[in-house]
Amino acid sequence: MKPAKFEYVAPATVDAAVEALRAANGEGKVLAGGQSLLPLLNFRMTRPAVLVDLNGIKDLSFIELRGDRVAIGALTRHREIEQSPLIGSKLPVMAAAMRYVAHLAIRNRGTIGGSLSHADPAAELPMLSLFYGASLLVQGPSGRRTVAAEDFFVDALTNCLEPEEIVVEIEFPILQHDGWAFEEVARRFGDFALASIAVSVRRRASTIEDVRVAVMGVADTPLRLKEVEAKLRDIAIDNQTPDRFSGLVTSCVSANGDLHASAEYRHHLLGRLARRAMQTALATKG
């Protein structure tokens, strides 16, 4: 289990990295934290001619407040996000989800840009980027462009980038909400999710003014459930709301099955997690 031969380059700037990818002629691959890429290389499931290591690019790792948004550099490690007070106060759903991202050793190394680019349907950060409606700044040979998270994830392990494009930073809008919840079930703590849901609720008196909901682990990509959001807007909150929410979520998601969980079980799980999440979101303030 050793990788096939590849060239290794370690550019110091994003411009140089993009140039290296362009020169690789579609045979290049970007190395960030390496937590998914290295196993793929070792299994020889990925065999790039050139490996472009971003770790020497210093200005890609940051977390900063920009008005009503939080910007995170693509090379920021999961652990830095997990421990960031800014994330804790401005993006609390993300802060809660970060401890579910694999294990500590992986969080020390893995990066947000890498996780989003890898586009695993059961990984937390891709789902959170949909949940928050994040925008990804990507750089290619013809300059920089912005991609909405909802356009970014094409299929399982597939994003919409061109081979020579690199994610540079991600901006997360700060959500106004009165309550929120993040629920996830995995076989073991730190495993990929069997099912997971993030929800936040803004109230007006005893009605739902706005709601945000995203799920993962059940389909080929994470999903933001705008249909459910629309149906819940302006409805009165009562003790049936969590059940109603659960019903709406399960009726608009058809789950995938795999080795760990059948479609039926995932569907059941998602329904139960949805109910629990809504109960929590309605019970908490802030």
Add this chain to the structure above:
Amino acid sequence: MRPRNVGAPIKRTEDPRLLTGRGEYSADRKPDRPLHIAFLRSGQPHARIARIDTAAAQTSPGVVAVFTAECITGDFKPVIPFSRMPNYYATPIVPLATGKVRYVGEAVAAIIATSRYLAEDALELIEVDYEPLGALARAELAVAGDAALLHEEAGTNVLIAREFKKGDVAADLKAAAVRVGGRFEMTRKAPLAMEPRSYTAEYDKRRDAITLYTSSNIPGIVRDAISESLDLPGHRLRVVAPDVGGSFGSKGSLYPEELLICIAARKLGRSLKWTADRLEDVSSSSQAFAEIVDAEMGFDANGVATSLQADVIGDVGAYSIYPWTCGLEPVQVVSFLPGPYKIASYRGAVRGVATCKPPTGPYRGVGRPISTFVAERLMDLGGKALGLDPLEIRRRNLVRAEEFPYRIASGIIWDKTGFVECLDAAAEAAGYEHLRVQQAAARKQGRLFGIGIASYAELTGIGSRIAVAPGMPINTGSETAKINIDSTGGVTAAFGVASHGQGLETTLAQIVADDLGARFEDVRVIQGDSDEVPMSTGTYASRSAVLGGGAAKHASRILQDKIKRVASHLLEANQDDIEVSDGKAAVIGTDRAVTFKQVAKAVYSDMKTLPVEAREELTATYTYDPINGTTAAATHIAVVEVDPATCFVKILKYVVAEDCGRIINPMIVDGQVHGGVAQGIGAALFEELIYDDDGQLLSASLVDYVIPSAPEVPAMDVIHIESESAVAGGFRGMGEGGTIGAPAAIANAIADALSPLGVDVSILPMTPERIFRLMEQARFNARGKADE
């Protein structure tokens, strides 16, 4: 004299080096310019090899040689896992697939190159034409008359068939007040040692000799088998198991790769290295369980089990293993099925069926995890049918203290062990009465709360009268200790047993220190080296504390007598008045003493102190055979709650009361119990090697093959019942019990938790998916009832 070391919770002497990265494993060996091996493994489950073209691989950069079966035919004799068992076919073991492949992962060719990277590059250049012969993916289908044969020479896919019988089971079942039964299954499991299999062969040109460093727990057996196969005498073939990172049985058989690396070393006159990657280790090391048991138990009206019958199909994989044979795991299921219970009549029939999977082999507990799962499920079902509490029905059936030695219906004899004592101690420690009260309260709230009990007994430290594997030709009944004091006074104790995590370096030193009278820290233990003792079979079957420990005791006493004789000259005292302790020989009741160093100097160096005839070399060797062996037993109690939302099982409480006889080191005993239970939790809730109908392994990585990690293993209470056994030292083997008891206890607890739903637990692991299906079934049943 009171032992100072045996019984004390001494910290393991091996730990500082292992925990600080100073251990030396097989892969850490650094021979001169070693070559590296990569194996081309079959992607086909069952196919004729029509053609192998290695021409392109031969010219690939760094490649020194490419071997296929054809290239090495004259270099070895196949190893035959012989057994005197009737109805057994011994599949020959060869290093590379010959003629056809029989499982996905079987080695077909070996590339030998200057680096593993270059070797793996060249692998991709080998072309193999396979003619598919049809996968045999399930044992139940492989026994069908029209199934393809995996080994044509055997004439059948049933590689082993056996039946145990006592009394008239049919009549007793007919007469029973209550009969319970079912079809039980434990799926295939990987032993999954942290260190994958790893071999380094160091070639000595001067003598055409090989030293094989192997991650094995049976280096002596490997030495003898390779010596025979390669016609290389033992003084030119040394096999060493250095630090070994776990085995759990997966490193307890001879492997084709061990043969190949030695053949290649001789052929090329070079040293070589190979370490399995995780995928290779999971898909080619011996695997565990894979049995389906149809069983029935009859009880009289008082809850006494009168009769038991079982038909077992073991999916043994593609080959028999050396030296244990493919009968080891499945035959043990029927020989241990009656367990610690007095069941009058019994019929247990087993078939070991060849399939296109890696061989099954020894795995911590061998056969008994499933025999205990089945027997303990039947006990609970019987109790339920009779309205008896699970604790009470076991009390009525366990062999009682006054009834030992007791021959159970399958023929195994239990020596005196605390069966009932373990049951009572576990119940008391768990607060059993209170747990039932808690359960009643939980059920009122609609919670799925369950309590599970499992009692079992096992044979450990088996001597020469009983074969570890049925009908096998090698002696597994003795072990040798060789102890010497050198001219500096240093004490070295050498053994053939081969610790791979058990802490034998510590426990054997504890025994030697006490019985020789040395200081614990002065005793160096050498083990796992075939050059140290003439013959040894290694560490497996919970034997090393009993056999190694027994040998250590006897050899220590012989050497202590020598010390006393020398000291009596030096101290001018009667030999009987001398006491040896703490590295000194002293005249009892005086301060006159000589140290081991002074004794050694007098014997070896100082030509004037002792008369010539008194200069006895300070060495002692003893080969110990416990003849029969001894029983070990335990009761496990698990308390679980099933979450109906997630279908997950949470273990709320776990108690083990075990009798391992006299304890050498309580810290190590606790560690063995904790580790065994953790693996048992894996078997009960998580671990499953899933092969599809085409014989492809679907759960081949640690993402898909799910083992319990720290958060999934609860804190547990361990209670020790120290009833001394009859073997030397009063020890009993105890490394496997945790794995035997835990699956059954957890299965019973889940069944108890789900019992309000009217569903049952008959397959392990009980994954969330399986629990979901049981709950769906319950919902379906409830709906059906409502419709009626």
